[in-house]
Amino acid sequence: MFVLATVAYLAVLVTSEQPSTCSRSNGMTEELRKVVVDEHNKYRSLVAKGLAPNPVAGGNAPKAARMFKMSYDCSVEDKMVAKLMDGISVWRQQNGVYNSGRH
Numbered sequence: 463m464f465v466l467a468t469v470a471y472l473a474v475l476v477t478s479e480q481p482s483t484c485s486r487s488n489g490m491t492e493e494l495r496k497v498v499v500d501e502h503n504k505y506r507s508l509v510a511k512g513l514a515p516n517p518v519a520g521g522n523a524p525k526a527a528r529m530f531k532m533s534y535d536c537s538v539e540d541k542m543v544a545k546l547m548d549g550i551s552v553w554r555q556q557n558g559v560y561n562s563g564r565h
Contacts, residue, residue: 478532506531
C-alpha cells in the first residue's frame with residue numbers, strides 16, 4: 463500500500479484538470495487517485511489560507527499568494543511505476559532474489 467501511495471503522491475502535479483486515462487493494471491484505482499488529490503488539496507488549502515502550523519517558527523505559516531490546486535497526471539504515474547519496477551528489479555538482482563523466491 464505504501465508503494466501505491468508513493469506513486470500516487472508523485473503523480474500529483476500542478477496542472478489543469480484532465481480526463482482520467484490512467485492505467486488500470488498497476489494496482490492504482492480512480493478512488494485512490496481521487497483520495498490522494500483531495501487530501502493533498504485539503505492541506506494545500508490550509509497553507510494557502512495561512513492556517514497551516516509552522517513547527518519551526520511557531521504560529522502559522524504565511525498565506526500563499528498564488529498557490530494552485532493540484533490534479534492528477536496519469537503520465538507521471540506511468541513513469542513513476544516504471545522507475546519503481548526498475549528499482550525493484552535492480553534490488554532483486556543485487557540481493558540474489560529471483561522469481562522463485564529462493565536466494
